[in-house]
Amino acid sequence: MAFKTLISTDVLTNHLLDPAFVIVDCRYKLDDETWGQREYAGRHIPGAVYAHLGHDLAGPKTGTNGRHPLPDPRTFAQTLGRLGITSGVQVVAYDQDNGMYASRLWWMLRWLGHDAVAVLDGGFAKWTQEGRQTASGEEHREAREFTAAPRSDMVVDVNRVASSLTTGESTLVDARAPERYRGESEPIDKKPGHIPGAANHFFHWNLDERGTFRSPEDLRERMQRSIGDVPADRLVCYCGSGVTACHNLLALEHAGLTGAKLYPGSWSEWSSDPARPVERG
Numbered sequence: 083m084a085f086k087t088l089i090s091t092d093v094l095t096n097h098l099l100d101p102a103f104v105i106v107d108c109r110y111k112l113d114d115e116t117w118g119q120r121e122y123a124g125r126h127i128p129g130a131v132y133a134h135l136g137h138d139l140a141g142p143k144t145g146t147n148g149r150h151p152l153p154d155p156r157t158f159a160q161t162l163g164r165l166g167i168t169s170g171v172q173v174v175a176y177d178q179d180n181g182m183y184a185s186r187l188w189w190m191l192r193w194l195g196h197d198a199v200a201v202l203d204g205g206f207a208k209w210t211q212e213g214r215q216t217a218s219g220e221e222h223r224e225a226r227e228f229t230a231a232p233r234s235d236m237v238v239d240v241n242r243v244a245s246s247l248t249t250g251e252s253t254l255v256d257a258r259a260p261e262r263y264r265g266e267s268e269p270i271d272k273k274p275g276h277i278p279g280a281a282n283h284f285f286h287w288n289l290d291e292r293g294t295f296r297s298p299e300d301l302r303e304r305m306q307r308s309i310g311d312v313p314a315d316r317l318v319c320y321c322g323s324g325v326t327a328c329h330n331l332l333a334l335e336h337a338g339l340t341g342a343k344l345y346p347g348s349w350s351e352w353s354s355d356p357a358r359p360v361e362r363g
Contacts, residue, residue: 085200087336088295089174091209094202097172098128098215104166104223105130105174108139108183109206112270118177127176127202127209128217131165135325138165139186148351149270149323150186152237155194159230162191166223169196176202176209179293182285182326189328189344195231201332204294238318238343240351244358246318247278253312254280255342257321257330258349265362270322273353275360277320283308285321285329301337315341320348 085093097103107130109118115136122132133139138161141153153161167173173191175184184201191199202209210216238252246252256263256276263282268274276282287304290296296304309317314334319327324346334342352358 084198085172085174086197087200087332088203089200090203091212091214094127094174095214097174100172102170103129103172103174105176106165106167106184106187107132107206108135108175108177108187110135110177110183118183121178123218123220125210125216125218126221127206128215129221130176130217131221131223133161133165133175133187135183135186139183139190146351146354148347148354150325150346151351152190152193152324152346155230155232158190159194159228162194162196162228163226166226167191167196168226168228171198173199174202175199176205179205179207180286180289180329181205181295181332182329185328185332186325189236189331193233193236193344194228195233196228204292207293236343238345240345240347243277243318243320243345243352247359252316252318252343253309254345255309255317255319255327255330256280256282256349257285257319257326258282259284259286262322265360271350271353273356273360275353275362276349277352278359278361280320280361281309283330285326285333288329288333295333295336298337301333302339305334305337305339313341314339317342318345319343320345320352322348323350324348 140150177183265274
């Protein structure tokens with residue numbers, strides 16, 4: 083049985099020694115790029131390898147293509163092979179708690195055609211709170227060959243986003259906090275606001291009070307409240323840099339709402355060009 087959205091700490095515990103499982107630690111902090119790797123070296127789930135958001139899960143920045151642009155598929159396939167990932171293995175991604183970085187790896191693996199990937203629900207915080215086994219130091223897996231089969235229909239570029247503002251072919255969903263969406267604050271990018279016409283579904287709304295994902299039924303209800311009755315295959319998710327948008331994509335998939343797409347450049351790319359329209363409020 084392949085796990086394709088979420089996996090529990092109980093289930094993962096039973097597969098720590100399973101050679102068909104590859105566990106990837108994706109812990110990261112935007113304000114301290116070395117934090118995740120330090121935390122991993124100090125303590126991690128046994129057998130886990132580390133993937134860095136900026137180095138492994140993003141490509142080169144030009145100043146206009148966003149803060150975490152997608153890497154070239156061939157380059158990312160080599161990264162996956164280095165991490166020991168190949169066809170037929172079950173990948174489990176985790177981060178410090180809510181899944182915002184692990185969901186980026188989840189989406190990227192699916193983008194390259196690998197569906198057997200799940201996010202550890204509750205992340206490392208839940209794992210340690212439950213007193214489960216940990217290891218220290220740096221671990222490596224034997225390099226494998228990963229054959230990429232990119233799914234270009236999962237991605238929408240900036241030109242298509244711009245055209246959809248007039249054609250109405252897509253509904254944009256902004257995963258950022260409401261105050262950033264409304265333009266009341268902007269701690270990172272060049273200007274405040276959101277892409278005109280976008281709905282707001284803050285990715286934190288996908289989680290319950292314990293920091294784990296809500297039930298599929300609850301997620302469907304909350305998405306409907308944020309977005310309305312738009313079919314999932316007409317949704318385009320974005321955020322600040324294409325990371326937390328993947329959290330919404332994971333929530334949609336877990337809720338059985340399939341077919342939504344990612345705008346990887348997100349607000350950091352959109353707002354880099356002063357000619358592009360901005361909406362506030």
